[in-house]
Amino acid sequence: MPVADELLDLVRDLTGADAPLRVRAWDGSEAGPEGAPTVVVRSPDALRRLLWAPNELGLGRAFVAGDIDVEDDLYAVLAATPLAADTVAPPDRARNLRTALRAVRTAARVGAFGRPLPPPPEEARLRGRLHTKSRDAAAIAHHYDVGNDFYRLVLGPSLVYSCAYFPRPDATLEEAQAAKLDLVCRKLALEPGMRLLDVGCGWGSLVLHAAREYGVRAVGVTISEEQAALARRRVADAALSDRVEIRVQDYRDVTDGPFDAVSSIGMAEHVGRANLTTYAGRLYSLLRPGGRLLNHMISRRPGPQPSPRTSFLWHYVFPDGDLQPIGLQVGAVEEAGFEVRDVEALREHYALTLRHWVANLEGEWDRAVALAGEGRARVWRLYMAGAALGFEAGRIGVNQTLAVRQDDGRSGFPLTRGWLAARRPVDLRDPVRT
Secondary structure, three states: OOHHHHHHHHHHHHHOOOOOOEEEOOOOOEEOOOOOOEEEEOOOHHHHHHHHOOOHHHHHHHHHHOOEEEEOOHHHHHHOOHHHHOOOOOOOHHHHHHHHHHHHHHHHHHOOOOOOOOOOOOOOOOOOOOOOHHHHHHHHHHHHOOOHHHHHHHHOOOOOOOOOOOOOOOOOHHHHHHHHHHHHHHHOOOOOOOEEEEEOOOOOHHHHHHHHHHOOEEEEEEOOHHHHHHHHHHHHHOOOOOOEEEEEOOHHHOOOOOEEEEEEEOOHHHOOHHHHHHHHHHHHHOEEEEEEEEEEEEEEOOOOOOOHHHOHHHHHHOOOOOOEOHHHHHHHHHHOOOEEEEEEEOHHHHHHHHHHHHHHHHHOHHHHHHHHOHHHHHHHHHHHHHHHHHHHHOOEEEEEEEEEOOEOOEOOOOOOHHHHOOOOOOOOOOOOOO
């Protein structure tokens, strides 16, 4: 049997279905329907990786290492592979065993047996107890300290690394990110002279927007040195150093409250389920009575989670990341003492955002490789495309939870939702060019 036929059978074992794919093997053989998206298996090393990890982790390692590649439509290939499905479903042990046995037979025939290959260098190797400050800092550095120029290429000049808010389907990414930042500021009811804390401030886009457009005094905290360096430069170039402070600081070490408002955009995913209520309680303690919290966080559907041992995302993208159902997120905020006033689901917006990011990456592929290395660029391409499919299919979501620290029963909210009426998004072009 040609190698490609055996590999196609292996792919079908991995997916649990007759995947509409075509496979081209290193020996030139091909199998699968004409015109279907093509998976190129460049080396027998791909088989050896699957031999030792017959799941999405082995497949991901092979892709990052370049042992497997994709021609044509990456989204179509991912839709038929476990990298798009198993990130939100428990591993199928029977299927994994079947895959392992087929991999053994194929590997024996083509001479791919051997000791486990070392994982690609892009795989995280964290040590110590989960969610200590030192381990959290290492996890954040793994993901975020890969080069500000690389992130600018992927994210665009807004440098916002969270779900945009599309006022219309054909809005540009920059328009949508400006609309999201303004939505957050409106929900927090920011006014001149208020004091804002942005937890996990990234490259400073929200604090810049809030200071420039709403006249607040803002503190942004991040535990990424690279993010902080560029955020400070952006603040200085915008002539806002008198109103915006960027700190390299764990949110647990912030002691100079009270603040009038706290935002946390795409940061709580790194906290861990066991720490969510403690996290929310810390933010509660930093707010004045009547102050508002906006918590923007990815969620998963209720039910079993995939094992971190076999998760591509855990090993390559968000080490120690922990997605929770929206009910648990809201419950943690309430347990901390907040009154939850509004929850808005933005799932479709994140799918659109991710497709824009993938297009940016693919459109500047050679430069991305030059900036971050081919392995890192392949990690980002794979995870963002797979995540887009996850949001589109409803397997994962993202929500903004707006809550208030009540003041003797007074919430400060008007009776109707007119306060959320959209105002015209501002121009978010970054004055810094690097």
